[in-house]
Amino acid sequence: MTQVLLTGFGAWAGSNANPSELVARAFDGKTLAGAQVSAITPPNFFREMIGFTTAEIDRRKPDVVIMMGEFCGRGLLTVERLGQNLIDATRYGLGDSAGEQPQGEPVVPGGPAAYYATLPIRAMVKAMREAGVPADISDTGGTFGCNLLMYGVLHHIAVNRLPIRAGWVHLPSFPATAALDENLGMPSMALDTQVAGLEAGIIAAVEHPVDIDVAVKSNFQL
Numbered sequence: 690m691t692q693v694l695l696t697g698f699g700a701w702a703g704s705n706a707n708p709s710e711l712v713a714r715a716f717d718g719k720t721l722a723g724a725q726v727s728a729i730t731p732p733n734f735f736r737e738m739i740g741f742t743t744a745e746i747d748r749r750k751p752d753v754v755i756m757m758g759e760f761c762g763r764g765l766l767t768v769e770r771l772g773q774n775l776i777d778a779t780r781y782g783l784g785d786s787a788g789e790q791p792q793g794e795p796v797v798p799g800g801p802a803a804y805y806a807t808l809p810i811r812a813m814v815k816a817m818r819e820a821g822v823p824a825d826i827s828d829t830g831g832t833f834g835c836n837l838l839m840y841g842v843l844h845h846i847a848v849n850r851l852p853i854r855a856g857w858v859h860l861p862s863f864p865a866t867a868a869l870d871e872n873l874g875m876p877s878m879a880l881d882t883q884v885a886g887l888e889a890g891i892i893a894a895v896e897h898p899v900d901i902d903v904a905v906k907s908n909f910q911l
Contacts, residue, residue, distance in 0.1 A: 694746065698710055710730055739837070753854050766822060767858070772830060777794075796837050
């Protein structure tokens, strides 16, 4: 049976309700499209999150890894195209749960500049939209913890030549977060809608070992 591993962060970096952890938990133990889904929550520490996640990957041996995080300011699910070898946390004025704020540092010294996600990003976005959930491909995953973990996992898979397809999905903030005085005007999306979109994305990832060769329209660059 195909094994799918989801990752989602807990509350950190100014977010008291990180949607990625709750969305991941919603699928833990479920079967979708004949695939068994499990979920983990990486630690909110830059120095630990890659090692924790890659150890779980080596132990569980999934076929597909879909990592998730919150991207405040986006109002749709965004499937990332690539992870870059850079962490530059100070530009956001945020750090990890230990207060660390790396600036302009490589994720892996001497590693490639970037890795492309190996998930079928077009098929996933198309499936999410067909499920009635706003979604798009993103060409920039930021330079914070999400990009750090995405790059670290893709690097681990590449150097060890693991038969695993992996990538990242960014999620909008919850309405309760957008309702805070300091966040008024922030795009948001309810948990049920995010779960529906991710379900469509998981199924598409399982059913498309190779991405579809069709154009996926976007109205703006992400």
